[in-house]
Amino acid sequence: MTETGIGARVKRKEDFRFLTGQGTYTDDINRHGQAHACFLRSPHAHAKLGAINAAKAKAMPGVLAVFTHADLAADKVGGVPCGFGLTQKNGKPQIEPPHPALAAGKVRYAGDAVAMVVAETLAQARDAAEAIEVGYSELPAVVDTAGAPRAKSAVHDEAPNNVCFEWEIGDKAKTDEAFAKAANVSKLEFVNNRLIPNAMEPRAAVGEYDRATGNYTLYTTSQNPHVIRLLMGAFVLAIPEHRLRVVAPDVGGGFGSKIFHYAEEALVTWACRKVGRPVKWTAERSESFLTDAHGRDHVTKVELATDREGNFLGLRVHSIANLGAYLSTFAPMVPTWLYAPLFAGQYRTPAIHAEVIGVFTNTSPVDAYRGAGRPEATYVVERIVETAARDLKLDPAEIRRKNFIAPAQFPYTTPVVLQYDSGQYALAMDKACQLIDYKNFAKRKAEAEKRGRLRGIGFSAYIEACGVAPSAVAGAIGARAGLYEAGVIRFHPTGSVTVITGTHSHGQGHETTFAQLVSDRLGVPYDSIDVVHGDTDRIPFGMGTYGSRSIAVGGSALSKAMDKIVDKGKRIAAHLMEAAVQDIEFKNGAFRVAGTDKQKTIQEVAFAAYVPHNYPLNELEPGLEETAYYDPANFTYPAGTHIAEVEVDPQTGQVEVVDWAAVDDFGNVINPMIVEGQVHGGIAQGIGQALLEGCVYDDRSGQLVTGSYMDYCMPRADNLPSYRVDMTHTPCPHNPLGVKGCGEAGAIAAPAALMNAITNALGIKDLAMPATPERVWRAAQARGARAAE
Amino acid sequence: MPTVSMTVNGKSVGKTVEDRTLLVQFLRQDLGLTGTHVGCDTSQCGACVVDVNGHAVKACTLLAAQTEGARVTTIEGLAAADGALHPMQQAFMDNHALQCGFCTPGMVMSAVDLLKRHPNPDEQTIRRELEGNLCRCTGYHNIVKAVQQAAKAMAR
Incomplete structure (x- = not known):
């Protein structure tokens, strides 16, 4: 590994301009x-x-x-x-x-x-x-998600009962059969709370x-x-x-x-x-609250059938998803195809059936928000698995291990369409248990009890499907676009490189990560590489950045473009060194004639391509620039285990997140510093959902009650802990870089881990998100009353 | 319309502005100093924090006219004249304490102010002091580390 190559913690190219006030955001343009x-x-x-x-x-x-x-x-x-x-x-x-x-x-x-x-x-x-x-x-305003189909008013004449769609996935008969023979059925009903995304830059x-x-x-x-x-x-x-x-x-x-x-x-x-x-x-923040597409907002019933030993037999889910007043760009996809196909989680559950009803309401449109369907799915799976563990009096880590898909079982086709490509779920679980010192949790709990505090621990063994998406699959389920990515590698005559990508960086650090990738592969100094993104006049095409797709799809497009550069470079180098093309090897930025000490650097080859005085013009065009489009063969499947540890003060209802262990598998990692940063930020948003954030509309008037930072509780520095972050690395087998995508994992894993921890601390089955001090205090008081009886 | 004069990043400036012009609008629109950002309309997010006469101030809470005669430093004026980054800027870069960069100018200005009052802060102090600055990207983990690094660097 070089100082700037794949795997290095390279400081970001972007940071100088952002730290000196020289970024150019849309509102800065006049x-x-x-x-x-x-x-x-x-x-x-x-x-x-x-x-x-x-x-x-x-x-x-x-x-x-x-x-x-x-x-x-x-x-x-x-x-x-x-x-x-x-x-x-x-x-x-x-x-x-x-x-x-x-x-x-x-x-x-x-x-x-x-x-x-x-x-x-x-x-x-x-x-x-x-x-x-x-x-x-x-x-009359239609506001309540679950009540929308029975509301007296219709948001649209086209949908008199406010239902946009009724959709299902999985095998209902087989699932019913599994429930009929189950020794135990665990059940939960809950709301996945509506969130307002709140990127710090308002739209403009x-x-x-x-x-x-x-x-x-x-x-x-x-x-x-x-x-x-x-x-x-x-x-x-x-x-x-x-x-x-x-x-x-x-x-x-x-x-x-x-x-x-x-x-x-x-x-x-x-x-x-x-x-x-x-x-x-430029939007004022108040406008952002009102008009940016919101996220989540499901009302869900879930049941898990198991045998006496805790082996999962069947899963049944019913959700009503709020779509808001109009269909935003990807709204119908989020609570259906980005949600229910994840219901297998990391487990071998043999039978799954899910129904989703999408409803219109007189609220802001609802669409993808970090994780988009997958945090909701993880919440369903990991909350009900935890509930089953408690019902069966099994250790929460053990019930998960017992049902994990084993490494030898990949590729693994779930009962809900997806084919998982790779994973080592038990490995991540073991590492997370070590990180948080799970075996001594009981001691910590007892010690906390002496201080009058209730300590709880919660697991979330999540999986997500990202790197969206194989275009044929996307088209078959209803996407009105392909989801490939484009990339260009442009050598300049003196050997510097412009990398052009159709993905877009808005915090992810692509200017750094993609330069590392190209530097590593082509042997060009990192400082001689700049990345262009975000301008349709400078980029052949692109589908942008969401669904943790940039490295898996955009990076793979660049990888293909680099293959073409190396192929052409070999032919130029063969001509320059009067050797056969098949004898040319490319390594560390130089083309060598195998078995000799003759070589041309890639910079010399680029120069020859642009100043073609001695060049095979009969068979090769001048110039050294290649474009590639990459359409992924499958989704990628990052997965891992997060464990949250909390202390609840029963007197005040305050929840303190005292420890957090995250072990994620993103396959190969280009820049661990950036990837860890993505995990931190994702967890923070997940903690936000579980503890603080909740969008509230007035039931009757449909007015947004949480329409400012005075009313909508954003996670602030003093609400959050520091995190222990580690990884396992199971390369993705179907893309050229072996990468999986890391942008959403934290937000997907965190809410379930935290709510499992809080309910564990309080000794209760369920608590609504966000777990505000009021809700926690009431639960703690009820618990105290029960204990006194 | 009043004329307001002040010193911004060491330079004297004077402009005629509408009475209702906020300091942050004056900096961004009249002076073209777009490093100071506007992230909300309730003085909650801290993206617009600048230094006014030695204190970190949310530039959306003041009228430009209220800062008549003041010495104002914005993110553009924080690095040394030779371009060397302020230790806080360097620490943010070293610790990956920024992602999208939008909250960063305000966060850095608040963090610089924090160290004036708490030269050797523990994690809790840093978190409490920065509760007026929202960041949606980093989860604050690396911001805390950056402030700790800057505190050490500035103590030297």
Whole structure:
């Protein structure tokens, strides 16, 4: 291993600009002559839209235009499209009502955009928005997830019972059979709490139109600029893709919420041509709370059938998933195909059946948020496995070990579609138990009891499917896009390299990791390599970054491109050294004639390719640049065990996370420092879900109650512990790098581990997330009362 | 409209601004110092923390006019004139204490201020002192390590 090669803890290329205030985020971009947009949003969750009177607003100082749905309709602007078409269990397609970019006829959630004001300054735009008069006739709001199918009101006429889809997976008959012969059936019912992603950078967009060329440019806070270009160009604005450039510059975190195509980015792109000026919009945090797609929000029943010894026989799950008011880009995929196929977990459960009902409500759209379906699945599996262990009085580590898929069983096809490629589940469990000193837990518990504190321990042996996704599989289940990735390796004449990737880095450190990968493989100094991402004009194509796909899919595309560079380089080197191509070996940045000391460095070969004075021009084109597209053969399957240890103060209901052991298997790792950082951040978001965060809408009015950082409890430095992080390394067998992806694991594993620990401490079966001091205190008091009886 | 004058990163600046202009808007829009970020509208996130007359201040809580005559240091003014990073900036880089970088300017400015008041802080003190700065990426683990490294470096 070199200091900058694969496996090295290389400091990040990105950091200098971020640490010196020189990052370029979308709101930092200001175009000449730029005007500012502000959106007037519905104060009601559900209402008929009457007359919109903007006369006064239009006359106010600095106002350039006020647009409503009528203006969009006149210009034939399309609605915001959904990128996934689910087939229901009855064979019919999901109900897919229109999603107008500005509300048409009705508003369907508090925050739904009604009008767009463009003015010289942001303050003028805001002042004018307040002067617009809108007639609303309020309608009853549908808010409750489980109650939506029985609600008296319909969010969309197309779905009178508010059901978007009913979907199932697995073998119902076989599962019923397993339950019929079970010695024990463990049951749980719970809510997977709704979350608001809260990337620290609010969404923003700047649109610019060049009259001379007819070209549009959109700067936007996106995880996938090509996807935005595709959706917005093809479905909303009918701009041919060669006339539309989408740039996602430095992006301040995404966590899924910046995957989706949002109306505002289409509207600034449309409006900039209408007003003849670049138009900028930046969300206030209050707008982010209201309008960024939220995550989770399931109501679930789960049952696990076992024999007397704790061998799993069957699993049955029923979930109702809230989709919000409109179908966001990947909304129908998240609670179905990204969720239920993970119900086998790390276990050999032979029969599984799951049903999911997706419902519309008068709330913000719900879509992928870090983990997207897999944290919800892990919560289902790991909470019910823990419950079974308690029902059967088995050690929680032991019941898991007993049911793990063994290393010799891979590839392993689960009863819910997936084929797991590799894994060493018991190894990770053993390592995690050692890290946290599981065997002495009882001593620590007894010691805590003396201090009046209840100590608990909780396991989460998670698995996830990431590295999305084989395009044929994605297409077969309903994705309206392929999920390959593109990469380019461009040598320059003097030997430096530009690496171009269709993935997007918004915190993951791709500029570092991909440079390490290329430096290691091609023997080019790390400092001579720069990575380009986030600009549709500079990148052939790309599907962006989500689903922990960047190294597994994007890195593999670069690996293929490097193969082509080496192949071409061998032919050039063979010519230069007057040897046969098959005798040329490439190693450590040099082409050698096997068995001799003759060699040409890759830099010399690159120079010859660009200054082809002595070059096989009859058979080879000049230049040294290769493009590759890589479509994965399967998902990758990171897995591992997290163990949380907590202390509960029964007097105050405070939960302190006193220790955390995480052992993850991401296959081969390029930069352990970055990977550990991803794990830390993921765990923090998972702890956030379990302890602190919960999106609340008022049941009756549909108003967002948790609409600011004063009301929505974000994890802060003093809420969180430090973590013990370790890994096992089982290379992925089907991609060229043996990598699996690490971005979501922490958020997937953590909530179940923590809730298992808290319920263990309190000696109770279940507690709702987030485990706020009030909930914990009530549970502790009830426990005290029981003990006194 | 009032004219406000102050010293920002060692340079005297004066601009005529609308009365309601916040310090953070003045820095970002009028001076083009976009390193100071805006992450919320309730003074909760800390992305806009700058140094005003020796104190860490959320630049969204002050009107530009209130800082008339002040000495303001932003993230752009933290490194030495020769470009050498401040020990806190270096420690953040060394410990991978930033990911997306958005909260980083405010976090670094708060951390520098923290060490002025607690030159040798333990983990709990660091966590308590930084509770006014939200980071969604790092889980704070490496930020704590970075502040500890910077404390050692600055004690030398």
